[in-house]
Amino acid sequence: MKSLKALQHALSDSQYQLDVLEHSEGQKAFFDALKEIGLYPLQPAAFEIFQVNVGKMCNQTCKHCHVDAGPDRKEIMSRDTMSECLGILRDHPEFETVDLTGGAPEMNPNFRWFVEEIKKLDRKIIVRCNLTIIVANKKYHDLPDFFKSNQVEVVSSLPFYSKSRTDRQRGDGVFEDSIQALQMLNAVGYGTENSGLLLNLVYNPSGAFLPADQSQLEQDFKSALFKDFGVMFNHLFTITNMPISRYLEFLLVSGNYEHYMQKLISAFNPAAAKNVMCRNTLSIGWDGFIYDCDFNQMLDLKVESPVVHIRNFNKEALIHRNIVIGQHCFGCTAGSGSSCGGATV
Amino acid sequence: MSQHYYFNEDLAKFGNIGDFQKPLADKFFSWYGEVFKDGALSAKEKSLIALAVAHAVQCPYCIDAYSADAFEKGFDEAQMMEAVHVAAAIRGGASLVHGVQMMNKVNEISM
Numbered sequence: 001m002k003s004l005k006a007l008q009h010a011l012s013d014s015q016y017q018l019d020v021l022e023h024s025e026g027q028k029a030f031f032d033a034l035k036e037i038g039l040y041p042l043q044p045a046a047f048e049i050f051q052v053n054v055g056k057m058c059n060q061t062c063k064h065c066h067v068d069a070g071p072d073r074k075e076i077m078s079r080d081t082m083s084e085c086l087g088i089l090r091d092h093p094e095f096e097t098v099d100l101t102g103g104a105p106e107m108n109p110n111f112r113w114f115v116e117e118i119k120k121l122d123r124k125i126i127v128r129c130n131l132t133i134i135v136a137n138k139k140y141h142d143l144p145d146f147f148k149s150n151q152v153e154v155v156s157s158l159p160f161y162s163k164s165r166t167d168r169q170r171g172d173g174v175f176e177d178s179i180q181a182l183q184m185l186n187a188v189g190y191g192t193e194n195s196g197l198l199l200n201l202v203y204n205p206s207g208a209f210l211p212a213d214q215s216q217l218e219q220d221f222k223s224a225l226f227k228d229f230g231v232m233f234n235h236l237f238t239i240t241n242m243p244i245s246r247y248l249e250f251l252l253v254s255g256n257y258e259h260y261m262q263k264l265i266s267a268f269n270p271a272a273a274k275n276v277m278c279r280n281t282l283s284i285g286w287d288g289f290i291y292d293c294d295f296n297q298m299l300d301l302k303v304e305s306p307v308v309h310i311r312n313f314n315k316e317a318l319i320h321r322n323i324v325i326g327q328h329c330f331g332c333t334a335g336s337g338s339s340c341g342g343a344t345v
Numbered sequence: 346m347s348q349h350y351y352f353n354e355d356l357a358k359f360g361n362i363g364d365f366q367k368p369l370a371d372k373f374f375s376w377y378g379e380v381f382k383d384g385a386l387s388a389k390e391k392s393l394i395a396l397a398v399a400h401a402v403q404c405p406y407c408i409d410a411y412s413a414d415a416f417e418k419g420f421d422e423a424q425m426m427e428a429v430h431v432a433a434a435i436r437g438g439a440s441l442v443h444g445v446q447m448m449n450k451v452n453e454i455s456m
């Protein structure tokens with residue numbers, strides 16, 4: 001499977017995606033939903049998480065990917081841009097957590113150097129590892145050890161504990177490779193009791209529906225993965241699929257778009273709206289531009305601030321900005337809420 | 346009069362039954378909501394029971410609603426189809442067990 005960009009698909013254009021999202025007739029507007037609960041304009045509450053998207057290159061091409069990542073994507077963060085990120089982190093200890101994402105972040109040739117430099121700054125590091133990268137090539141087989149020596153928290157997508165549902169969403173063979181990678185992570189201590197090495201899984205629905213209750217699914221995943229494969233992990237985060245990029249394409253082609261949006265809108269939860277992740281996170285793109293979140297990044301909606309690039313980073317200007325919102329934001333506020341760390345309420 | 350029975354969009358209008366008899370509808374919906382909460386059985390288990398019953402009573406609205414709900418709650422296709430087989434087996438068995446009544450009757454009227 002190719003990325004939308006490689007296929008020169010209309011939806012690879014972020015403006016086209018916004019046109020689809022913002023001009024759907026009869027839909028309640030997200031800003032109206034925020035106004036009704038006194039949360040408009042939406043503003044940051046604090047800076048805690050510095051999320052860096054180190055590139056769109058990936059060994060997989062999952063059907064729901066909001067990054068439109070894949071082996072054909074060449075955009076990756078340079079070492080210079082990483083150095084600029086490190087400078088910001090050095091000056092701003094309030095960013096307690098650095099969340100590294102991609103694509104497959106490990107495919108960036110400067111990834112390991114970047115992790116080690118962040119570690120020197122004594123921050124909590126999260127790597128969003130797609131699991132299969134660990135077994136994709138010999139040069140990645142030692143990733144579990146590398147993660148361990150840097151005390152990295154590993155967060156990995158696994159759509160389901162059965163092969164058919166996982167492979168349909170992420171590609172043939174992904175389930176078996178993911179299980180093998182999980183076993184390799186367990187072998188060095190990840191996900192096991194008292195090791196202090198956190199391995200969290202991410203579940204996102206394999207279709208046009210919302211995630212089920214996080215704690216119930218966590219129990220199901222834990223017992224099924226342990227029984228069938230001896231695999232252990234710490235927590236399961238449920239994430240709602242955002243109606244952008246390849247998932248938006250699926251919704252449109254399958255005729256589920258209107259229904260899904262309506263589902264998100266009617267499940268709007270004020271408590272989830274208060275806890276959206278853009279209120280404590282900044283998201284940095286591979287080229288150093290600053291966004292409210294990874295989703296706005298993929299829609300090319302830069303922060304509404306005089307500062308839009310890390311080279312002129314200014315915390316004061318950024319903390320007082322209004323967060324750029326749109327219809328896709330209903331994805332973060334439906335039901336129990338959705339963020340990079342799972343349900344928010 | 347409509348020319349067909351059963352329309353997809355009617356499922357979403359289910360709540361409107363209160364337009365004609367609100368107190369009874371309110372009672373039904375609050376009871377229904379209570380039935381499907383976590384209790385001695387989990388909401389997830391109840392979803393699969395509902396899916397099976399939907400097939401037994403052959404309600405297309407319930408089949409749509411609980412196919413989506415059970416899948417969403419984390420059942421996979423094989424589990425859902427097994428639930429349908431359970432419903433079918435009970436339906437089949439329920440017909441067949443009446444065969445005993447038929448046999449009884451035949452025996453009763455036979456010389």
Ligand code: SF4
Nearest residue numbers: 058060062065103130
């Ligand atoms: S969802 Fe993750 S693993 Fe899948 S293509 Fe996108 S970035 Fe790669």
Ligand code: SF4
Nearest residue numbers: 276278293295329332
């Ligand atoms: S999509 Fe981004 S900007 Fe919108 S609510 Fe979610 S995190 Fe915030």
